[in-house]
Amino acid sequence: xxxxxxxxxxxxxxxxxxxxxxxxxxxxxxxxxxxxxxxxxxxxxxxxxxxxxxxxxxxxxxxxxxxxxxxxxxxxxxxxxxxxxxxxxxxxxxxxxxxxxxxxxxxxxxxxxx
Numbered sequence: 430x431x432x433x434x435x436x437x438x439x440x441x442x443x444x445x446x447x448x449x450x451x452x453x454x455x456x457x458x459x460x461x462x463x464x465x466x467x468x469x470x471x472x473x474x475x476x477x478x479x480x481x482x483x484x485x486x487x488x489x490x491x492x493x494x495x496x497x498x499x500x501x502x503x504x505x506x507x508x509x510x511x512x513x514x515x516x517x518x519x520x521x522x523x524x525x526x527x528x529x530x531x532x533x534x535x536x537x538x539x540x541x542x543x
C-alpha cells in the first residue's frame with residue numbers, strides 16, 4: 430500500500446497487481462506493474478501475518494485497522510513507523526500467539542535533494 434498525504438485526508442493506493450505468494454506454487458505466473466512514488470509518499474509492504482493478526486477472541490486485526498494506524502505515522506521515521514505498526518498489531522493480539530510470520534517493510538519517498 431502507498432499512503433499519499435495531500436492537502437486533505439491521505440489517500441491509500443493498493444498495489445495489488447502481481448500474483449500469489451512467491452514460492453508457493455512452482456508454476457505460478459505473475460504480472461508486472463510499475464508505480465511512481467511522489468515526494469512524501471509512504472510505502473508499506475507487509476505479509477498477511479500483519480493484517481491477519483488475531484485477538485484472543487479470534488478476531489482479525491485487518492487492513493482497515495492497519496491503515497488507521499499508518500495514517501498516524503506521518504511524523505515518524507521509517508523505523509518508528511514499523512515499530513508503531515508492529516506495536517498496534519501486538520496490542521490488538523493481546524498476547525495471542527501469532528499463527529503466521531509478520532513481515533513489514535516501510536519506505537518514505539523523499540525529494541532527491543533531501
